[in-house]
Amino acid sequence: MLSPQMKIHAEPATDDVILVDEENKIIGRAPKFVAHTRGGLLHRAFSVVTVDNQKRVLLQRRASTKASFPSMLSNTCCSHPLASIPSDAEGIAGVKRAACRRYQFELGVPLQHPEDTLSCVWIFRYAATSPVALSVQTSGREEKVDLCEHEIDYVLLHVADSTQVALINDVIKSAAYNKDEVSELLWANTVEIRAHWEEMTPWFRILFDRVLEPWLLDLSACLAEVEDDLAIINLA
Numbered sequence: 001m002l003s004p005q006m007k008i009h010a011e012p013a014t015d016d017v018i019l020v021d022e023e024n025k026i027i028g029r030a031p032k033f034v035a036h037t038r039g040g041l042l043h044r045a046f047s048v049v050t051v052d053n054q055k056r057v058l059l060q061r062r063a064s065t066k067a068s069f070p071s072m073l074s075n076t077c078c079s080h081p082l083a084s085i086p087s088d089a090e091g092i093a094g095v096k097r098a099a100c101r102r103y104q105f106e107l108g109v110p111l112q113h114p115e116d117t118l119s120c121v122w123i124f125r126y127a128a129t130s131p132v133a134l135s136v137q138t139s140g141r142e143e144k145v146d147l148c149e150h151e152i153d154y155v156l157l158h159v160a161d162s163t164q165v166a167l168i169n170d171v172i173k174s175a176a177y178n179k180d181e182v183s184e185l186l187w188a189n190t191v192e193i194r195a196h197w198e199e200m201t202p203w204f205r206i207l208f209d210r211v212l213e214p215w216l217l218d219l220s221a222c223l224a225e226v227e228d229d230l231a232i233i234n235l236a
Helices: 004-010 091-107 162-174 190-195 202-215 219-223
Strands: 017-020 026-030 043-051 057-062 077-079 119-129 134-138 141-145 148-159 182-188 232-234
Touching: 017 043, 043 091, 043 202, 077 091, 091 119, 091 148, 091 182, 119 202, 119 219, 148 202, 148 219, 162 182, 202 219
Parallel strands: 043 148, 119 232
Antiparallel strands: 017 026, 043 057, 043 077, 057 182, 119 148, 134 141
8 A cells, every 4th residue: 555655646647637716717737746735726626425315424534545634534525527537627517527437436336427416516615734744755855745725626415325325335344445545434424423523624524514514404405506506605
């Protein structure tokens, strides 16, 4: 298994993220490492939140080898649409396709028909710094580098049906997820999430506080939102 330092340099150039301005207009691309240093370059991201019919949230604990926010609890799956895949830049539809790819890569669970399976219910801009600095070699010297998130984050809600829940439970039972990315998968209700609040990633705290906890009281109202009318909430 790669150490955090090895892992960050093992990312291929094709993992460039999509850089945007404050209005979410595409202005370029950058390698993932570059975008998460220098205070964080603003880029697109997504956070998938899977819930079941008991209003539990599927959480993941990030692998201890992750370069940023290692071992922290977070939403089901989060990553970035990629600049190397042109269709990923196609607004909400592109973000959904990227999210489905990543979901299967991390969890081993396929999500068919992104447009129907995922609902974009909130978009927000935030910034956060990982509590663990990354050690890198520069000119023969070891330096500590802060890894920073500065993202326009698309929150994608996935209401799992009974078939999907059964598949997810099989993955949990057999620990068949990608262990380079995820160290644990678990279902949690709102009380259990609050009980582990200090272990949660900053972006999940934001989306849970602001929207997810109220949504769980009435998912139908949340899903009635019109995706094209979503404004970007600036919390950076």
